[in-house]
Each structure stands twice: as structure tokens, then as C-alpha cells.
Amino acid sequence: MSVLLESSSTSAAMRRNFWAGVWRVMRRKPSRLVGAVLMAGFVFMGAFGPLFYPNPLPRDVDQLTRPPSWEHWLGTDDQGRDVVALVVTGSRYVLLAALVTAVITVVLGTGIGLFSGFKRGRWDTVLMRITDMKLTIPGLPLLLVLSTVWKFSSAVQMGLVLGLLSWGGVARAVRAQTLSLRERGFIEAARGLGLSTSHIVGRELLPSMAPYIAMNMLIAITGGVYSQVGLFFLGVLPYESNNWGQMLNTAVFRSGALTVPSALGFLLGPLLAILLLTLAIVLVVDAMDEIFNPRLREE
């Protein structure tokens, strides 16, 4: 009985320990804290940013495409709107689409990788051939060609398509991980003990891959941001009145940001946003490995 009591209290303690460990990991390098704060900032921006501004954004037709000033820290766009406001309100579409991309990428990739690595045999061969093929077809050109057929009419749809195109790498990596974990004694032991497949996959395999999957998720988010912003920048997607990529496109191809300096602020806004997002994710990924590894977490 005492064992019973102890084990239920240990799970709470374990949870506490986990967060204490996370804090230890974060503290070890201050840069990781910066990453976490930036990350939280982006989440906040995507979720609540647009609420801070009126719709439509105020515009000043006497201030079209102006360089940075006190009033407008990053200048104004070709409609006379504040670039900072545009970056903040535009983040929702970008981040939402990236999130959808990441979720689909990771769910599909993990699912296929797990299935393939766990089942092995014929299914594995077929799935991996398909994955290889997918990986061989260059993503961006395919997206470009697809963008002519598909109507990317919302952030969710955008994310869906990007997600459907990017699970290959995750699938292959997860499969490799599954295969190597399969060889580890504990999976074999679980099978020998007669534990169900769902237990093995859900409780033994997945948690072991959690850091890996989480890391892939973050990387998929950046991937999602990059591709959609890139496509908007190239101008092959339908116009969005408020989107980082659209800003880049307008800044460069309409406002001449690469010809005259007056539109540089307009160009820099989304670029800075992307740089900061990348930095945030790089720093958080750096911490991720240690957070999920019970050994490193405790040290």
C-alpha cells in the first residue's frame, strides 16, 4: 500500500522535477532564455497582435513608402500604413499557416515513419520508395508549379498544401529512429511480454522520439514560414493584403526597395521578423535536446 501511495505522489514530484530540470537547462545558457522569450513573443503576436490595431490599419496618403522615422519605426508601405503594424498584424496568417504546416508535416511524417519502421517488410519498401521519390522532387519548383493549379485561398489551406509536401524528411528520419529503437532491447522485451502494439508505439517508441519530433515540429514551422513567405514574395500566390511575403513582394517589385533606400524599411520589416523567428527557433532547438533527455536535464 505504501508503494501505491508513493507512486502516485512520485508522478507529481516527477512533473515538478521536469519543470525544474527545464529551468536548469534554460539557465545554463542565457541565449536559450532569449530564444524562449522571442518564441513566446511570436506566439503572442500571432494570437493577439491583430487585436491591438484597427482594421483597416490607419493610412496616411502623404506618407507613401517612407523610410524609418520616429513616427514609423520601420517606415511606411506603399499605402501609407505603418510597417511595424503590418508586420504584427500580418504575423497571424504566416504563423497560422506555418503551424498547420508543421502539424501536418509532423503527424504525417511520424505516422508514416513509425508505421514503416515498425511494420517493415513490403509496406516499408513501398512507403520508403514513395518517400524517396517525394524527397527527390525539389520542393520549391513543385510548389511553384502547384501554385498555378491550387487556389491557396486561406492560411489553413496554405498550411495544408505545404504540410502535404514536406513530410518526407520527417518520415524518413522517424523510420530510421524507429528501426534503431526496434533493435534496442526494450522494444523487443515489450513484445516478448505480450504488450500491445499501441502500447509499444504510444508509450515506448513515441516518448523516446519526443525530442526528435518536437525538434522537427519547430523546424517544420520555420519551413512553413519560409516557403509561404517565399511564394508570396515571388508573387505566384493570390494577393493577401497583410502578409510578410506580400510585403516583400510589394517592397521589391513595386516600391523599388532594392533600387532606392526609401522603401528599405518596408523591406526590412518582414526580413527582421523572419530573422528573429529563425533565431528564436534555433535557440529553442538548441535547448530542446537537453530538456527531453532525463539525464542531461538533471545534471
Place this chain on the structure above:
Amino acid sequence: MITGTGVVKTFKQRGKVLGARDVQALRGVDFAIPKGGAASFIGESGCGKTTLGRIIAGLETYDEGEVAIDGVAMSGLKPKERQPHFRKIQMIHQDPYSALNPTRTIHQTLHAPLSLRARQTGRSRSWIEERAAEVLSLVGLDPGSVLARYPHQLSGGMRQRVVIARALTVDPEMLVADEAVSMIDVSLRLGILALLKDLRERLGVSVLFITHDVATARYIGDDGELYVIYRGQVVERGSVDTVIADPVHPYTQSLLSAIPVLHGLEQPGEQPVVPLESLDESRSDEGCLFARRCPFRADRCESERPLLQITGGVPQEHACFHPERRSVIARPLSEV
């Protein structure tokens, strides 16, 4: 409880269409381990010990022959149907590091098979916890201090005990210990061996011991059988003490001769057999598999393969045309 006849296993090099070289891991092995009995497999690295152990534990399929558990032939069954039979046979892996999931506490590790069992037999939750503590105590661990820990917080010996405890959660009838102590510190090794012996005596589980350290084979008990395996074939088989004391197959003899002598405590055997180098590249499958390395080979050995049988007036089975007892093992100084 488990018997095998003519078990053959060939590994096909997958993915290579042309020039694939098949590995003959097992070439027709017979074995029989009775309920509560014991056996150990010894042999050089790569001779097929692990493969055979895995087949016995139901973790590997075989190509030819038959394995039967309690008289039920396995080859006729579907994988699903085989499982309950094989659950009676639990494997203890060589490497206790990888045999435990690093992300799960010992409690979680034991809980999973126990709750499955509780569900099957309709037992309560508290039974699970009690049983977890019980199996840990059985393997000589203090449940209170171990349950909440992660594997990396335990020493190698403790980990191996946890692995054994986990196997015990399903009330196995047989344990297959594949080099279960080779990665454990010398001073702790004996503890694990004694535990296995103890479990066999107290719980009546059969033990299959796979090792290349012949001396540890003695720990399964003097009623146990020793199988000497060479290149996928059993070359000598008999009771542990007989085979160690009076080996007749030159291969067994060279294995035993190779065991270092503890000078100061022991003195070398009188007729050590040092085999020729293992020039294994030119693997010829003609005749006796050991012939090329055998110091006693004759013409017949090159062309004909000896079968495992009892001949030459020795008590153990052997696969050699010239069985001859030789005193190869070191003897304690005190005996001399």
C-alpha cells in the same frame, strides 16, 4: 517444455539483388529443454547462439525444422496464436542499458505488463502495485528506492535485476539469458548468476544460458545440459559437468583450453588443444565444419560431415569422427 528439431536459419542479405551472400546461422539444430530444466549454449562469437536463443524466445523466425512448446508445434500457428506460448519464455538481454526504456521509470516499466495481466485475470489495481514490489524483492532490490527511478540512475547490476524482474511479471516458465552478465562488473556478476540459479530453484523456471564464458554455464545447476555450438551446428552436447570435465570434440577442447589459467590458484590442463588460426574466409561447407582448424583432422573429415550422436563409449553426444577425451581444463592447485 520446449523442443526443437532440425532448426535451420539462413539470413538473407536484404537489398542486394546481385551477389547476395546468405549467412547460414543455424544448420539443423536439435534441442530440448524440459520444464524446470536448464541448458546453456556456448561457442565462439558468431556461431549462432543468439540466433538460436531468439528463436526459442519467439523473437526470430526459423526457416526449416520445428519448434514445439509444451508439445504444440509453432510453425503451424499464426503469429497471434504463437504469442501466448512464447510469452512463457522471456528473454534477458545482454545489455541492460538498452533493455530498459530510458524515458520510463522502473515503476512505469513494470506497470505495463502487470496491468495487462491484471486486465486478463481481472485483478485489481492494488494487485499491480503489490506485484511490482514483489518481483523487485524477488530479484533482491528494494522497491521503495528503485520504483521511482529512471534506468540511468541505477547501476548495471541493478538494471539487469530490473530486467529480470520485468520478465518475472508475466510468470514465465523459462528465462533465456543471452550473455546476461558479460557487461556487468566482475564483482557483481556472480550475484546475477546466483539470482538466476535461485529463481530456477525457487520458482521452477527453466533457464537457458547463452554465454561464451564456459565457467558461468555451471551456474545453471549440475542437472543442466551444455550445448557446444560451432558454425550453426551443435558439436557436443551433454551434462554440464561431463562436458567440462571430459570434452571429446576437439572444438570443445580448444574452447576449454583457451580459458586463461589462474596461475597461483590453478595449474594448466595436461593436454591443451590449441586450434589453428581461424582462417574463416574460405568457408568451405564440405565435410566437418571444424576440419580446417582441427589439429586432429583426417581425410574423412574433409569429405564427410559427422552427425551429433553418442559413439566411442562416451556419455555425451558429439559430432566428431575421432572422439577422444582429453584433459584440457586447468585444475586447482589444491587438487593436485
Place this chain on the structure above:
Amino acid sequence: MRIDGLTVVYKTTAGELPAVRDVSLTLEPGSITGIVGESGSGKSTLALSLLNAVQPPGRISAGSVEIDGLGDVVGLRGEQLRKARGKHIGYVFQAAQNSLNPLKTVGKQLLDLGRSHGVEDLRGLVREARELLGRMGLDGARVLDSHQHELSGGMRQRVGIMLALVLNAHVVVLDEPTTALDMITQANILKIVREVHAERGLTTLVITHDIGVVAEVADRLAVMYGGRLVEQGPTREVLGSPRHPYTKGLIRAIPRLVGDIDEAQALPGRPPTLATVPKQGCVFRERCALRMDVCDDVDPEAVLQGTRTVACHAVTVKEHA
């Protein structure tokens, strides 16, 4: 070779912890000394410090390693140190399986070695290597032409030994020379070690966790525990009548081929890790049957008793009584 008061520490999150503490040992010229110890007892660290090659975060914090004709290795730096390695001290690696560059043939690596040590007569070096390999039962020419992956474990180990000896080093350190080899190969390698040692008049140090290996080849035996040398002396004597309780326990824990198996007993407790080694007092006291109060505070000194040195309060007390 004289090792005196050698201490090696590793820097960890818990500060600098000693993996080898105050070890003194003399290797007689022409003898084979064996060091046994369990995993983590500091054997490899000791072996590396003989070449002043402890890898960061470790460092030699005290002591000296005097080698005849070379001086204190601990004081050597840079080129001097490099030249000493290989030429004066040969080192056969733990897991020598992997001590070869997978991309180069053995012969090329041999030439690299020769060039590193300014050997003029590279042809002669190759001839010498071929002879050595032949001596160890290998086809020298074929082996020199092979890549690592084309050789079996036993062959690689022999190549390792050849590379340690080919420059005529007179001190050879073998760290776990037979681990991961099967018994028959192990027996062969040990035989070769013994023969080459005798032929070349080497001073050899064999490090292993397997008492059997030491018993088979060594003249002298040293037992390590928790970074300390707890007992040393002639092999037969130490094995025949161990004095230190750890040595005793260790020998009793060896499963034997003959005799009553129940005589064999495991040591209670478990070996310490770097973090759990007691900071002061006897390192073995937690598992010791002869533990006394003094063991908690005072580190037992290694006391010379005839041909042997033992570091144990209980033994010293008994001796003096």
C-alpha cells in the same frame, strides 16, 4: 618505469574529481605487469597518463612517470612528448579494433608513423613490420595492403601490437588487449604478447578487467579500485594468497570451471563511480567486511610487505599485531 604519486582528475559539474589517486608503481625492466580493476576504476586513465595523454576534461594533477632514458613524461610537452610516444612507449589501444584509420591501408598508416618519427629507412620499417606480423601468425604483405574493415578483430589487435612495437619501443602499454575478442583469439593474442615480450626484452603493462588475462600473462599484478592501487605483488602470490579484502572478494567472485560453485561469492554492494568515490578515507570501506572506524577518515597508505604492497588499515593492523 616508475610511477610515483600519480593523480589524475576529471573536471565535472561537481568539480574536479580524481579518477586516479596517488598511484605509485614501479615496472621492472623486462617484466610484465598486469593491472586489474573493474569498470570505472581508472585503469584507462592511468594507462593514458603514462603517455601524458589524458584527454580533457581530465588532467594529471600530481605525480610523475619516470621512464629510463626519457625522464619524467608528465613534464614533457609538444614535440618532445610526441616523439616519446611510439618511439619509447608503445600503446595498444582498448578496443584496438577501432584504432586504425578506416580510410587508409595498414601499410600507409605504417608509413605515416615512420614519417612522423623521422624514420629514414621506410623500406626497412615495412620489412620490420612484415616480420612482426609474420611472427604473430599473419601474412604480413597481405595485412599491410588491407583496410581495417578487411581484417578480423584478432588481426586488428595484432596490427595494433605491431604498430606499438615497430619503432622498437621498449615500454609497451596494453589497455584491455583482448576485450571483445572470443576466447580462442584471446588465447592466441595472449600467447603472442608473452612471446614478443620475451623476445624483445620489453617492459610491458597489461591493463584489463579480467583477472584471468593477467593471471595468464603477468609476472606482477596490481589491483585497482576507485582510482587507487589497493594491492600489488607477484601474480602467483597475489592470486594464491590475496591480502586486501577487495582482492580477496574479487578472486572469490570468479566463477571457476571445477570445484564447488557455491564457494564463489559476489562482493556485496557495487563499485563506485567517479561521483560516489568517497572523498576521504578508504575507497573500499562501503563494501568491506573488515571495516574499522579509522577507514572512514584516513586513506590507508600503501605499505610494502615483503614482495607486496597493500593499502588497507585492517591488513596493516594485523601485520603489526
Place this chain on the structure above:
Amino acid sequence: MTVIARRLAGHLARGVVMILVVATISFFIVRSIPGDPVAANVQKLIEQGMAPEAAEQATRVLYGFQPKGTLWQQYVDYMGGLLTFDLGQSVTHAGAPVTDVLADAAKWTVLPVLAGTLLSFLVGIVMGVYAAIRRSGKLGDVLAISGSLLHGVPQYVLGLLLSAIFATLIPILPADGPVDILFEPGFNAGYIGSLVEHAVLPVATYALAAYGGWILAMKSSVVTVLGDDFILAAELRGMKRSIIFRYIARNAILPLFTILALSLGLLLGGAVFIERIFNYPGLGLLLIESITMRDYALMGGAFLLITMAIIVANIVADLFYSVIDPRVRSGEEVSA
């Protein structure tokens, strides 16, 4: 050698299947693009002041070489053409064969990509070694984080930043195409100089974008090799630093060569952004143009060519690996 030949055969077979699949995909995608170029052109001509009837006729003439027959028939024709490297004719390029148009554009892509990749490869590798050696220090951290950042940031961000800084803010480098228009093409100093000057920014972008990846890959590769026993063994044998460095370098770079070949293939596809930003008339720009102009044949051709480049890169990478790694050469499976 037979191992290599066998691998090559396997790769080629897979490559051909791949190309067929991609060709099929691109065929069907391209055919399902909305927008009837014929109808659109009529409107355009009318807007330009042509009488509607005349516009209709002119358009029909212009698009006379539009695909004919059922979709299936078109597919068969397309695939048949593929066999003879006939990818059809480009509408926007006045009926010039797609292959010619592609070949023309390819040089503007291949050369900068090659230069940028090699540059970043060399610099990245040196810095990677440095980052590996200093991995526990501040400098190593900075190198690693900046490497990750550069690796993470998409090409266009770098391209735009470079262009904004060096072509707009401090206009010291041109970013307006592949060469200064006023120079007479040919082998003269002015023209060549202008070519080089215009290549600086795009090449720098390629290099910068890839550099992060190299530094990371090299760092982890070096760290792995540094941990390999043979390096320590070489040190203990007293090998010269320069020789040890060569050992490390060669073993660490080996796996990177594979990535190098692959990335060359991938970069051809990724050139889209950089070519758009720097107005380089290469394959990427061609692809975008063909898409905006609805030039079916050209679009499919460009897509196919880019994919083909990747397939070829894959094959080259693998063969290269087999040639320089003795383990692969002798047929051993190496997990890279």
C-alpha cells in the same frame, strides 16, 4: 569494381523510374492549370486595338502548335518525345525547342551555384573544424549559433539583405542582372570583369546560405571523428599533428561530399529566389516566367530538368562515395 557497377545499375534504374514519374506528374499538373492562353491572347490583342476577328485569327496562328488530341494521346506524345530529349516547343520563346531554351538558361544557374557552393564548402569546412575544436568555448558557441541561424534563414532573406545593403544602401556592387549591358560580350577585360562583378552578390548569397549548413555538418562530423578511437590511437603512436589533422579531415569530409553533390542538385531548384532577386536569367527565373506566361512545355521542361539534376546528383554522390570510401568499395554496407 563490380560493386560500383552494381550500385550504378541500381541507381540508374531507380533514376529512370523517378524521371518517368516526375515527367508524368509535371505533365498532368501542367495540363490542369486553369487559364486558356488562346482566349486570353485574343482579349489582349483586342485591347491593343486589333479587330476582334483578326485577333482571333492571329491567336489561332500563334498558338498553332498547341497540344492536339486527347489528353492520353498528348501524354503518349510527351513521353515519346522525352526519349529523344524532345520536350516540345516553348510558346513564349517563339517555338524554340524547350531543350535549347533550358540549355541557354542553365549556364546562368550552374556557374554561380557551383561557385557559391564550392566557396561556402571550403570556408564552411574550415570554420566547421574550428567550431568543433573550440566547441566548448564561447567562440564555438558563436560559430555554432551563427551557423544554425544562417542555415535556418531562407535564401531570399539573405539575398534581399545583401542586395539591400550592398546594392542600395552602400551601392558598391551591382544587383541588376548578370552583366553590365554596355560591355561588348566576348573575351574582353571589361565584359569579364563586369560578369565577375555582377556575380559577387548572387554567389555570396549562395555561399552564405549554404555556409551555415556546412559549418554545422562539418562540426558534427569532426566531433564524431575526434571521438573515434583511431584519432587518439594515432596521437598515442606519436603521429605528427599534420598527419593526424589529415586523418581527421579526410574522415570528416567524406560524408560531406555526399551532401555536397546533393546540395548542388538541390540548389538548382533553389535558385529561383536568388535569380529573381538578382535578375539572373537562369533556370529558376525561367521557371517563374514560364509559370506566369503559361508556357506549358517550358514549365514542364524546367521542372523536369531540375528534378533530373537532383537525381543525377544523387547518383554522382553515391558513386563518388563508393569510389573514395574503401568500405563501400568492397561491398560492405556503410550507414552514412
Place this chain on the structure above:
Amino acid sequence: ACSGGTTNNSGGSGGGGGLFTTIDVARPGLDASAPANPWNPKGNAFLGYNGMKLAWVKNHLTDPNQFYPGVAANWDIAADNSSITIHVQPNAKWSDGKPVTAEDVRLSIGLAYTTGSTAFAITPGAAGAAAEVQVVDDKTVKVTQDMTNPSAKFARGVLDNWVVPAHVWGSVLPADFWDKLKTSRGEGEAADKAREEILALGQKVLAFAPPKDVSAGPFTLERVNPGEALLVKNPNFYNAANVAPAQVKFLNYSGNEQIWNYLSAGKLDHSGFIAAPPDVMNRIKQAPGSHIITGFSPVAVGMAFNQSKKPYDNVHVRRGLAYLIDRAQVTKVASPDGGTPALTTSGIHQKPAQEWIGSELSSLEPYNHDVAKAEAEFTEAGLKKQDGKWTLADGSPWKVTMHAPAGFSDWISAQENIKSQLIDNGVDAEVVTVADYPVYLEEIAAGKYDVGFWLMALGPAPYDIYQRLYGTSNGWTNVAGKVSHNAPGKGGNWMGGAEEIDVEGVGKVNPGELTAELNAASAEEAKPIMAKLAKAANQDLPVIQLWDYVNTQFTNTSRFTGWPQNDSDLLRLPAGVWIQLGMIKAKQ
């Protein structure tokens, strides 16, 4: 084709010499492999340089039949437009020295038939088509119009055609071509077959590659690289003495930014119109020698409605929107240098509007920005304002969804601005783009959009101007001079306006029929019709005219002078014509 060997600014003969650098704004991406074939859309025949037409259309504000001489030195147009007699330049020669003859003209007309041309159409019943081509003498050709469906623009249709040398191109047309053409004019199967054959010939013509460029223009094509096309002076050109540049380089480019850079670096002697943001424009102006000429561009853009969709069927809604949208602001944001805000909606570009309808112009409703009036109109239309938002009469939400093709950045920018303006005033709005212009045109014609932008006022021919508002897109088709009306949603009628409009002060009119009348009307006859149509368009508002385009040309006076003045009709012709007319002089 690589060794030119010529260097910059090397001296030449004629009017001073030197290298003239320019770009072809209509054609990004030069194609080195394309032939010097004017019919080929990528062909390296540069209008006015090595590509010659019979004459150069002046694009006079009101008269479509005014030209500058080209291969034709002069021409006589019959009073009733029934025929035109062309007199070839008496001393015109091809660059290979052979004289330019009437036979060349006739062959070129034959080629025009195969590729499609306004006057030389084989479609039965086409307006303003030629009936007969007659070689009068060596230097004279007479072309007569098919008077069943005559057009006032007949002469324009004839003269606006390429002329190529018969001795190079002769083989392209089969010997029986003219017979075939005759057959094709008839009816029945034989005619259909003949037309098919002629069309097939067209493809041959398009693909034809003369082995060497033989030009009657001031220049001949020397070579084309991927980066540029080099043309050298044709000494045989009839006005060669007055042609200043010795060489002309057409530079390749792939994006507007490139041209901006060229211009701000002063690298181009001339560039046609390209859109540029104000700051870029300023920068270009600052380049040494840089000069900008502006003039009339016969196009305007309007916001067009699909009147089959609610609430745009209600004229008050359209008027309300017209009052609501501040056109000056839209133009300032979207096209500050390339357009002027439309003063009102007349359907005519404001420059020629004065000429066409004179004083009537001032009587049109200007639809000045006036929120109160807009609200009054909305209210009259039955729209409701709830919580500051306008809804449809039945209370359902109203959102103005504007469409534009991707890449038309000025349109998108304008729509974005309109969107903001509308939302500011309680009208919900959004901007949607379509992949590209072809899809846009296809979908707008299929009636898929509520609101879109529409090019209009395509001058100078009056019929062309109004057929944009009251032509096919609004239901009226003009086949063989017969006007018929399609119901909304049928036959390309996506505007879906009423067939008859009760115009204040005029009465009921059928604007489509009025428009068709313009086809054959003389300028004087056209004026009253135009006035009626302007009133109709102003009152009924099928489109809200937003801005009139301005033709902006970039020149550089550092090397050449003699450029046209602002508002010159030459601005609507390529600079090659300016050069061949002898205007451009090398700077001394």
C-alpha cells in the same frame, strides 16, 4: 554570332553616329534564337528599326487615319473609305541593295492574311476587311475595302502592316495562294477548307527564319546575344542621311527593377513606358542627362461591375460607390506618375474627350468625392446602415469583392486603397487576385467576379473607345455589321447592363447600337454619337473611370538630342520611328 568587334561610341556615318541603347518595353527576355521575323512574337524584328510598316499610325486624338510615312511615302484614301492607293517610297531599297517594290507590298499583304490582321482578315463578315489587292505599277498598290461591313478605320488597317522583302519571303506562300484566298471569301466547304489552309500557312509564316535580316528600315539586325540585340545602320535606307545612330542596342531585362537601375545610371538613351514608384522616378530624374517626356496614352482604367450581381444591378449603388471613392487618392497611391485621376466617367480618356464632346463634358456629373451624396445614393438603393456598416436591403452583409490579376501591381494597389476607403465608410471590401491576366480575362468574361478593373477608352478610334463599355462584354456583338444583343451571362456578356438606357436629356438609347454606328462614322458624324454615349456612361455607370494613363517616356540627352516634345503624338510610336524620321541627332 559573337564577334562584333565594335566598341562603344564608335563613330558612324550619317547624322553623327554613335551607339543608341534602348529596351523594348513590351518584351522582357530577348531570345537569341528567335528569327528576324516580325510576325513571330519573340522575333527579332524591332518596330521602326529593322521592322518596317507601310506607315506609322499617329494615334491622333480623334482621327484614326493619320499616319507618318513608312515604306509608303504617301497614300490616297477614297472619300468613302472604299479604297486606298499606296505609293511606295521612290528610293527605298532593302539592305541588300534591291529596291522595294509594289510586289513586296503585295506579298507582305499576303503574309498578313495568313497571320491575321484587321484589314486582311479571312473571317467572313469582318469589319473593315480588304476585298482586293491590286498592283498598279512597280511602286503603287491599290487596296479596296469590302463594303458589306465597312469601317472608318480601313486605311489604318491597311497601312498598319509589316513589309518584308518578297525575294526572301516569297517561298513561304504557295503559288496558288491568291486563288486560295479568293476561295476562302466564298461560302461552303471549299471556303472553309481554304481558310484552314491559310491558317496553317500562318504557322509557317510565324516560324519562318530569314537566313539573314534583310530590312528596309534604318537598321538591320547584326546579332543577338542573350544580353542584347545589336542592330547596325542600313546605308540603303531611304532616309539614311538623317539617321543619327550607327548602332542600336536592345538590352535584355527580366524585371522592372533592372530598367530602373539602367535608367538611374543613365545607361539608356531611351526607354518606353514602365511603371516606377515616385522615389525611383526621382532618382531617375537625377541621372545626368535624364529626361522624361509625358504624353497621352489612349487608355484608361475603370472599376467595372457585374450588373447581374446584387447590389450592383442598382444604378444608385454604382453611383454611391462613385461618390465614395476618392479617385485622386487612388491614383496617388496606385499610379502617381503613370496616370491622372479621371475627372469624371465619360468612357473617353480626358485628353480627347474635350475634342470629341466639347462643352458637353462639363455638363457631366463629376462624381466628386462626397460621402453624404454616397450615403444618400445607398439609401435610395435600399441599402441599410447598421452599426456603421452598410448591408443589403434584406439585411444580409455586403462585401465589395474586387478582383485583379496577380502581377498588376498598380491595380492591386488601387484596389487595396479603395478597400480601405470603403471600409472606412462602412462598406466591407476585399481584394482577390487571380493567378494571371489570361485567367482573369477568362473568369471575368465567365461572370465570376462582382467587381473588377477594366481597361477602357482605347483610342483613338471612336468605335474602339466605346466597344469596351458597350461591346461584347456588355452583350452586343457586331457580326458583319449586324448588331445583336446577348442576355447577361451569355456570349461573353458579363457586365449585364440594360439593353436600353433612358438617358437624361437624350431619351432612350441603345448604347450598343450607337457604338456600332461609330465603326463606319466619320469624325464629324461620330461626335454627337460620342456625346450621347458619354452621357449614358456617365449616368448609368457600367464602370467608374478611375484614372487615365499617362504615356511616360524616359530619354537621355547626354548622347542624343532632338527628342519629341511632351504630348507629341510621336510618343505613341517607337523611338525607331523618331530616328527614321530623322528627328534624333547625335549630340555634338
